[in-house]
Amino acid sequence: MKINNNFSRIKESYLFAEVAQRTSAFAKEHPDAKIIKMGIGDVTLPLCPAVIDAMHKAVSEMGVKETFKGYGEYRGYDFLCDSIAGYYKSFGVDIEREEVFVSEGAKSDLGNILDLFDNDNTVLVTDPVYPVYVDTNLMAGRNVIYAAATEENDFLPLPDNSVDADIIYLCSPNNPTGAAYTRDQLKLWIDYARARGAVILLDAAYEAFITDPAVPHTAYEVEGAKECVIEICSLSKTAGFTGTRCGYTIVPKQLKLGQDLNKLWLRRQSTKFNGVSYIIQCGANAVFTPEGQRQIKESIAYYQENSRILMEALDACGIKYFGGKNSPYIWLKCPDGMGSWEFFDMLLERANVVGTPGEGFGENGKGYLRLTSFSTHESTREAMERIKALLKK
Amino acid sequence: MKINNNFSRIKESYLFAEVAQRTSAFAKEHPDAKIIKMGIGDVTLPLCPAVIDAMHKAVSEMGVKETFKGYGEYRGYDFLCDSIAGYYKSFGVDIEREEVFVSEGAKSDLGNILDLFDNDNTVLVTDPVYPVYVDTNLMAGRNVIYAAATEENDFLPLPDNSVDADIIYLCSPNNPTGAAYTRDQLKLWIDYARARGAVILLDAAYEAFITDPAVPHTAYEVEGAKECVIEICSLSKTAGFTGTRCGYTIVPKQLKLGQDLNKLWLRRQSTKFNGVSYIIQCGANAVFTPEGQRQIKESIAYYQENSRILMEALDACGIKYFGGKNSPYIWLKCPDGMGSWEFFDMLLERANVVGTPGEGFGENGKGYLRLTSFSTHESTREAMERIKALLKK
Numbered sequence: 001m002k003i004n005n006n007f008s009r010i011k012e013s014y015l016f017a018e019v020a021q022r023t024s025a026f027a028k029e030h031p032d033a034k035i036i037k038m039g040i041g042d043v044t045l046p047l048c049p050a051v052i053d054a055m056h057k058a059v060s061e062m063g064v065k066e067t068f069k070g071y072g073e074y075r076g077y078d079f080l081c082d083s084i085a086g087y088y089k090s091f092g093v094d095i096e097r098e099e100v101f102v103s104e105g106a107k108s109d110l111g112n113i114l115d116l117f118d119n120d121n122t123v124l125v126t127d128p129v130y131p132v133y134v135d136t137n138l139m140a141g142r143n144v145i146y147a148a149a150t151e152e153n154d155f156l157p158l159p160d161n162s163v164d165a166d167i168i169y170l171c172s173p174n175n176p177t178g179a180a181y182t183r184d185q186l187k188l189w190i191d192y193a194r195a196r197g198a199v200i201l202l203d204a205a206y207e208a209f210i211t212d213p214a215v216p217h218t219a220y221e222v223e224g225a226k227e228c229v230i231e232i233c234s235l236s237k238t239a240g241f242t243g244t245r246c247g248y249t250i251v252p253k254q255l256k257l258g259q260d261l262n263k264l265w266l267r268r269q270s271t272k273f274n275g276v277s278y279i280i281q282c283g284a285n286a287v288f289t290p291e292g293q294r295q296i297k298e299s300i301a302y303y304q305e306n307s308r309i310l311m312e313a314l315d316a317c318g319i320k321y322f323g324g325k326n327s328p329y330i331w332l333k334c335p336d337g338m339g340s341w342e343f344f345d346m347l348l349e350r351a352n353v354v355g356t357p358g359e360g361f362g363e364n365g366k367g368y369l370r371l372t373s374f375s376t377h378e379s380t381r382e383a384m385e386r387i388k389a390l391l392k393k
Numbered sequence: 394m395k396i397n398n399n400f401s402r403i404k405e406s407y408l409f410a411e412v413a414q415r416t417s418a419f420a421k422e423h424p425d426a427k428i429i430k431m432g433i434g435d436v437t438l439p440l441c442p443a444v445i446d447a448m449h450k451a452v453s454e455m456g457v458k459e460t461f462k463g464y465g466e467y468r469g470y471d472f473l474c475d476s477i478a479g480y481y482k483s484f485g486v487d488i489e490r491e492e493v494f495v496s497e498g499a500k501s502d503l504g505n506i507l508d509l510f511d512n513d514n515t516v517l518v519t520d521p522v523y524p525v526y527v528d529t530n531l532m533a534g535r536n537v538i539y540a541a542a543t544e545e546n547d548f549l550p551l552p553d554n555s556v557d558a559d560i561i562y563l564c565s566p567n568n569p570t571g572a573a574y575t576r577d578q579l580k581l582w583i584d585y586a587r588a589r590g591a592v593i594l595l596d597a598a599y600e601a602f603i604t605d606p607a608v609p610h611t612a613y614e615v616e617g618a619k620e621c622v623i624e625i626c627s628l629s630k631t632a633g634f635t636g637t638r639c640g641y642t643i644v645p646k647q648l649k650l651g652q653d654l655n656k657l658w659l660r661r662q663s664t665k666f667n668g669v670s671y672i673i674q675c676g677a678n679a680v681f682t683p684e685g686q687r688q689i690k691e692s693i694a695y696y697q698e699n700s701r702i703l704m705e706a707l708d709a710c711g712i713k714y715f716g717g718k719n720s721p722y723i724w725l726k727c728p729d730g731m732g733s734w735e736f737f738d739m740l741l742e743r744a745n746v747v748g749t750p751g752e753g754f755g756e757n758g759k760g761y762l763r764l765t766s767f768s769t770h771e772s773t774r775e776a777m778e779r780i781k782a783l784l785k786k
Contacts, residue, residue, distance in 0.1 A: 001510070001514060001559040001560070001589070001590050001591050001592060001650050001651070002510065002511035002513055002514055002559070003509065003510060003511060003650060003651050003652050003654075003657070004508065004509055004510055004511050005511065007509075007652075007657055007660060007661075010660065010664075042463035042464050043463055044458070044461075044463070045458065045461070046455060046456050046457055046458050046461040047455045047456050047461070049456065051456075052452060052453070052455065052456035055452045055455075055672065056449060056452050056453075059445055059448045059449050059452060059672075060445070060449075062439060062440045062445065062448075062636070062637065063439050063440050063442065063444075063445035064439055065437070065438065065439050068437070068438070068439040068440070068633075068636075069636035070435035070436055070437070070633075070635040070636045071435050071635045071636060072636055104497055104667075104669075104670075105667045107665070107666070107667045108665060108666055108667065111664065111665035112665070115397065115532065116396065116397055116400075117394070117395065117396060117397055118395035118396060118397050118398065120395055121394060121395055132664055132665075135664045136664055136665055139508065139661070139664065166394040166395070167394070196394070197394050198394050199394060240461075240463075242463040242464045242667075243455070243461075243462040243463045243464060243465055243668075243670070243671045244455065244670050244671065244672065245667065245668070245669065245670040257394050257396060258394070258396045259396050259400075261396075264396070264400055267400060267403065268400075268532070271403075271504065271525055271528045271529055271532065272500070272501060272504035272505070272525075272529055273500070273501055274497075274498045274500045274501065274635075274638065275636075275638070276497075276638065277497075277636070277637050277638040277670060277673055278636045278637065279448065279637065279672065279673070280670055280672070280673070
């Protein structure tokens with residue numbers, strides 16, 4: 001028996017454990033401090049009423065013989081695939097029902113999709129990076145290379161024709177930087193991928209937070225994308241599904257890199273997956289109804305107001321930041337040349353506010369800190385008042 | 394870009410498509426025929442009231458800020474892991490909370506678990522076989538060898554010390570044959586695996602159908618199992634969760650094949666999985682309450698009565714069969730030396746009953762047919778009356 005030794009290539013991530021440890025140590029020493037967590041990457045608002053109603057109805061159906069549902073389609077129920085295709089249509093993009101694959105979340109499919117590709121491929125990720133892209137590939141034994149996302153390129157690296165990559169992960173709007181590619185910038189990546197016969201795995205988990213009209217909600221708004229992009233989407237941040245679990249992956253029929261990837265993915269899914277729970281698919285489907293869309297947009301607007309409060313305070317402090325406009329993440333440059341952990345400690349100790357040190361996301365995250373807009377208005381305002389009092393020049 | 398060419402090693406399975414095609418062609422030609430499907434591998438009874446109530450409660454919690462649940466534990470909620478450990482305790486087996494991993498079904502984990510093992514390992518499966526074991530391994534590029542399950546060994550092959558295998562799939566009670574290993578037989582496999590440092594992946598999806606006291610409900614009833622067995626379980630057949638999606642995988646802490654597999658699996662899951670929906674975990678948890686156990690046992694007794702009807706009819710016809718006693722599957726030997734498809738056609742055309750040709754499950758399935766007990770009492774009785782009228786000597 002040979003264990004997969006590629007696991008030894010994966011670094012243990014101590015980021016969130018270290019954040020939790022420093023925070024609880026401080027809380028223990030200062031039991032009266034009212035600590036506000038602004039590093040949270042999870043949603044806090046409940047599921048919207050349309051989703052709740054749809055799931056109650058589905059649960060009831062499962063208790064009655066006549067409406068009970070056993071095994072479903074591997075791809076997902078037609079009703080949901082059609083609703084998702086309809087959502088794409090609202091952006092002027094034609095996606096067929098058979099190009100939609102319902103998943104139990106973007107994270108799973110970001111890793112699972114790799115089953116389609118040989119291990120002897122070069123994977124390109126941007127740095128700072130959501131660690132899952134790197135770890136899933138290291139685990140399989142692939143070579144991972146990095147494109148630097150820095151202040152100089154607005155944290156939006158563009159393709160370098162001297163670099164050869166086969167599998168390209170893009171996250172736009174980006175976790176952790178909040179930066180988002182415009183159509184024109186994405187076109188450069190698509191041209192690069194098509195010229196090389198490479199595939200782009202586009203993580204679109206934060207798409208619902210886009211406000212800039214120049215930023216596409218889907219890569220398929222851009223010419224040529226169907227020939228090289230697999231788009232991986234999630235309802236986690238769009239509709240508060242982090243604990244409910246549902247997403248979807250688009251594998252266009254035009255995507256033929258030697259083989260028909262749509263067919264290959266269906267084969268993979270039918271072998272290693274049995275579809276998402278009927279109840280959850282009914283809840284997901286409600287997100288795409290007019291009522292559901294209206295309700296989730298209220299929640300997103302709530303988080304966006306938090307982003308506005310954050311950005312206003314940072315502006316008042318003269319702190320440089322990225323993101324916020326098209327994303328629930330604000331990526332700020334630590335003032336006075338401080339390091340990520342140094343500024344983290346300062347905020348914790350002197351403002352009792354917890355962020356996420358940027359260097360946990362990669363080399364280019366050093367000297368940055370991530371704040372999120374998933375808290376309440378009250379906590380966000382209070383946190384920002386404290387930071388202003390501490391830093392305002 | 395290199396596609397994973399191992400997909401070309403996977404045979405397209407035409408079994409169920411061919412069954413459906415022949416059945417619908419016959420129905421078209423004989424619109425008055427009342428066809429009874431006895432090949433169905435899906436449950437037909439609804440979820441039990443305890444599960445429905447628990448899921449309604451969980452759905453309501455998700456709609457209220459104070460009780461809303463975001464990301465859960467990768468491993469599953471403690472309340473469910475503890476309930477599953479309690480279920481093992483009822484068989485006299487001690488399993489720790491941290492050894493339980495909640496999954497969205499056995500099928501996913503039967504494939505996913507392979508991420509832990511190098512591709513350069515030899516995989517042993519029994520033949521006939523649930524095709525997923527073979528396909529997931531071929532897809533990854535592994536060598537698959539077969540142990541023949543035949544009438545001579547009661548469809549329960551035992552280890553052959555002259556054969557070297559690293560990863561051993563056992564399904565007991567078996568799909569498709571319904572045969573189930575006793576403790577003593579399983580001990581031989583466990584001794585074989587321990588002597589070689591091999592791992593046994595035990596698919597226990599049909600455990601709830603066991604009636605023979607000599608057949609263990611879990612491999613961990615057998616000495617040494619914790620050192621070599623990963624047990625992969627499902628609520629699909631136990632509690633009708635085929636469309637609800639929940640299972641669990643046990644990775645004992647004693648399982649150290651060079652590395653600590655429990656830790657490695659947690660690392661894998663935290664990278665490629667985000668846990669099962671809170672709502673579904675609440676439903677699963679209700680299965681393990683006294684009320685839930687009483688209710689699911691009623692459904693299982695219903696299916697078991699179908700098995701009894703099936704076996705009684707086959708006895709009356711003098712047809713030899715395996716399974717049925719500890720499983721919802723009955724594996725019958727086609728009479729008069731008929732082939733699987735020949736007998737399938739005869740039953741379809743002359744009794745309007747649909748079974749599943751055994752040869753779809755492998756070389757040793759030739760000349761056999763699988764019937765299942767997932768239909769109604771009425772349909773099962775009617776089907777057996779017709780078969781008796783056709784075949785009774």
